[in-house]
Amino acid sequence: MNTAAGSPVPKMTARNVNVFYGQKQAIKDVSIDVSREHVTAFIGPSGCGKSTFLRCLNRMNDTVDGARVEGRIELDGQDIYASVMDVVQLRARVGMVFQKPNPFPKSIYENVAYGPRLHGLARSRADMDEIVESALRRAGLWDEVKDRLGESGTAMSGGQQQRLCIARAIAVDPEVILMDEPCSALDPIATARIEELIDELRGRYAIVIVTHNMQQAARVSQKTAFFHLGTLVEYDDTSAIFTNPKATRTKDYITGRYG
Amino acid sequence: MASMSDSRPPKAERQPTDWTTAAMQRRIAARYRGERNFRRLGAAALVIAAGFLAFLLFTIVRDGASGFLRTEARIDVTFDATTLGVDPAAIAGPNGKAVLARADYPGLLLKAAEQLGPAEGTLSDAAWLDLRAALLADPSLLGKRATLWVPVRSQIDLLAKGKYDLAAPADSRGVSDREVANWRWLDSRGLLRTGFNSAFLTGADSTEPELAGIGGAALGSLLTVLVTIAIAFPLGVLSAVWLEEFAPRGRIADIIELSINNLAAVPSIIFGLLGLAFFLNFAGMPRSAPLVGGITLALMIMPVIVIASRVAIKAVPPSIRDAALGIGASPIQVVFHHVLPLALPGIMTGTIIGVARALGETAPLLLIGMRAFVTDVPQGFTQPATVLPMQVFLWSDDVQRGFVEKTSAAIIVLLVVLIAMNSLAIYLRNRFERRW
Numbered sequence: 188m189n190t191a192a193g194s195p196v197p198k199m200t201a202r203n204v205n206v207f208y209g210q211k212q213a214i215k216d217v218s219i220d221v222s223r224e225h226v227t228a229f230i231g232p233s234g235c236g237k238s239t240f241l242r243c244l245n246r247m248n249d250t251v252d253g254a255r256v257e258g259r260i261e262l263d264g265q266d267i268y269a270s271v272m273d274v275v276q277l278r279a280r281v282g283m284v285f286q287k288p289n290p291f292p293k294s295i296y297e298n299v300a301y302g303p304r305l306h307g308l309a310r311s312r313a314d315m316d317e318i319v320e321s322a323l324r325r326a327g328l329w330d331e332v333k334d335r336l337g338e339s340g341t342a343m344s345g346g347q348q349q350r351l352c353i354a355r356a357i358a359v360d361p362e363v364i365l366m367d368e369p370c371s372a373l374d375p376i377a378t379a380r381i382e383e384l385i386d387e388l389r390g391r392y393a394i395v396i397v398t399h400n401m402q403q404a405a406r407v408s409q410k411t412a413f414f415h416l417g418t419l420v421e422y423d424d425t426s427a428i429f430t431n432p433k434a435t436r437t438k439d440y441i442t443g444r445y446g
Numbered sequence: 447m448a449s450m451s452d453s454r455p456p457k458a459e460r461q462p463t464d465w466t467t468a469a470m471q472r473r474i475a476a477r478y479r480g481e482r483n484f485r486r487l488g489a490a491a492l493v494i495a496a497g498f499l500a501f502l503l504f505t506i507v508r509d510g511a512s513g514f515l516r517t518e519a520r521i522d523v524t525f526d527a528t529t530l531g532v533d534p535a536a537i538a539g540p541n542g543k544a545v546l547a548r549a550d551y552p553g554l555l556l557k558a559a560e561q562l563g564p565a566e567g568t569l570s571d572a573a574w575l576d577l578r579a580a581l582l583a584d585p586s587l588l589g590k591r592a593t594l595w596v597p598v599r600s601q602i603d604l605l606a607k608g609k610y611d612l613a614a615p616a617d618s619r620g621v622s623d624r625e626v627a628n629w630r631w632l633d634s635r636g637l638l639r640t641g642f643n644s645a646f647l648t649g650a651d652s653t654e655p656e657l658a659g660i661g662g663a664a665l666g667s668l669l670t671v672l673v674t675i676a677i678a679f680p681l682g683v684l685s686a687v688w689l690e691e692f693a694p695r696g697r698i699a700d701i702i703e704l705s706i707n708n709l710a711a712v713p714s715i716i717f718g719l720l721g722l723a724f725f726l727n728f729a730g731m732p733r734s735a736p737l738v739g740g741i742t743l744a745l746m747i748m749p750v751i752v753i754a755s756r757v758a759i760k761a762v763p764p765s766i767r768d769a770a771l772g773i774g775a776s777p778i779q780v781v782f783h784h785v786l787p788l789a790l791p792g793i794m795t796g797t798i799i800g801v802a803r804a805l806g807e808t809a810p811l812l813l814i815g816m817r818a819f820v821t822d823v824p825q826g827f828t829q830p831a832t833v834l835p836m837q838v839f840l841w842s843d844d845v846q847r848g849f850v851e852k853t854s855a856a857i858i859v860l861l862v863v864l865i866a867m868n869s870l871a872i873y874l875r876n877r878f879e880r881r882w
Contacts, residue, residue, distance in 0.1 A: 247768070247771065252694070278772060285772070289768065
């Protein structure tokens with residue numbers, strides 16, 4: 188299968204990736220390139236393996252009992268499953284935003300400062316203040332929370348919580364941000380706000396977003412990968428996928444035959 | 447429905463339900479009646495349970511309240527150097543205090559008791575300790591006359607508190623005519639007073655009820671529980687963390703889990719046997735010591751702490767772990783930065799309940815010798831000591847009438863400590879409980 192047509196230097200590459208949960212194979216022979224310039228969307232019906240594959244990219248599957256990953260996944264040419272790769276550092280470089288907003292039950296400031304503190308990124312208190320402010324600004328949350336940084340992160344609205352989680356992820360200055368259905372728990376207005384934000388962050392970080400919502404994939408992404416039953420069916424420019432899909436399965440899915 | 451009607455003969459059209467028929471009304475009435483009866487049954491159960499509790503508390507308080515009181519007799523004491531057998535010159539010397547402490551106070555007491563006439567034998571055997579305390583506190587009393595209140599024997603004490611039915615025949619009322627006469631003699635002259643017995647709270651056990659105190663057992667309990675917490679808390683919490691966060695799932699984890707749950711249900715006396723066989727006989731640790739008692743009780747409550755901690759850790763949402771892992775926290779950092787702080791209220795609650803159980807435990811301590819008769823307040827973890835519930839047990843076993851009220855008073859002290867600990871557990875749970 189042809190991967191990533193015409194993409195410039197890929198940020199992450201996956202080659203012949205297989206994922207097993209115990210005896211069950213969840214991902215079959217997936218190869219894909221993710222570039223820094225684009226937002227890449229993974230679409231497909233429930234249980235097609237798109238979230239599983241996403242979680243391979245920062246080795247979050249390591250925490251699942253019985254999960255086994257075969258094949259090769261590289262970040263800037265480095266094998267992330269190699270024994271010399273430090274998984275803690277990998278997850279700092281490949282950040283993640285989850286389906287359900289999951290701020291820590293701590294203050295807004297502490298939520299954002301946790302990552303930089305963990306990795307020793309701030310040299311002083313003022314430096315930390317700056318990191319927190321710029322992360323909140325980039326997440327489009329600063330103006331809403333600048334007067335109440337001491338309040339609990341869990342007391343905000345769902346959309347604000349999710350943007351706080353994005354701020355928390357970008358505070359450690361990652362190279363890639365993985366988003367696992369980041370809007371599925373949000374209302375349409377909060378969703379629109381997150382989509383705008385993804386657009387603003389494009390180019391600065393390689394962004395991979397898993398979504399159920401095909402309109403969302405069409406709105407925010409430049410590249411789209413369609414997964415079905417654990418295989419990567421088609422990967423192309425978003426416009427090509429939605430207007431002129433090559434595979435019948437893709438066509439059936441985006442026209443609403445199943446899924 | 448279509449497929450069903452294919453296989454069965456067609457039925458007559460159902461009549462619309464008539465909600466006003468007599469049968470329907472009866473059904474509704476029966477339902478309400480059933481509900482009312484069930485509520486009454488529940489309320490009755492509660493009343494019975496509350497009644498038992500009230501009866502228990504009432505009996506204990508009725509019997510035990512007077513245990514905190516003590517009757518004292520007034521005597522005039524002349525601190526005469528010759529009776530005391532001391533040399534006034536030596537007292538002025540450098541070892542004055544020591545000489546004073548070793549003087550013949552029992553002799554002085556005997557002499558002073560003569561003023562009570564027929565009731566001279568009513569003072570407690572240990573009343574001389576009060577004379578010594580008075581003189582040591584103020585050495586200038588030597589050669590002078592002072593009025594002191596000293597404890598009386600338990601029988602007189604009980605008579606003064608009205609514990610005997612004086613109308614009963616002499617051979618069944620438990621107190622002799624002579625003692626009654628002595629008490630009447632003292633009482634009619636206004637030589638008796640009944641007041642708060644601070645020695646009961648600070649002193650240690652004694653063969654004489656009027657001298658016995660709960661302080662030694664309370665300190666013994668404190669030392670024992672400190673050892674228990676120091677061992678059971680870290681071991682229990684770390685076991686729970688490992689089982690919940692790091693243990694590979696599988697047959698071995700299941701067996702460990704089953705064993706811990708079974709261990710929590712093992713009768714406590716088994717742990718006492720273990721303590722006797724291992725700590726005393728094999729490891730050669732001191733008998734009757736809070737150290738051994740504490741270790742034995744730690745073994746007993748550790749399963750409780752493990753189970754409570756696992757429940758608390760399990761209640762921390764996995765999304766918090768994902769969030770921390772997702773920005774590069776190591777598994778240990780996830781546990782110590784997020785999981786444990788969030789689980790701590792639950793862990794504390796479980797620990798306090800476990801410790802409260804240890805505090806009320808007697809059976810395992812019987813076997814490692816903590817039922818010893820200890821008349822001193824324990825000085826350390828390896829010194830002989832007893833604990834509060836054991837003191838209750840020992841006193842309840844004593845034939846002297848005066849120990850009846852002491853037993854109930856000791857139960858009151860124990861209950862107050864336990865209620866305070868449970869209140870703390872509830873406070874912690876409510877104060878730090880988090881919602882997601």
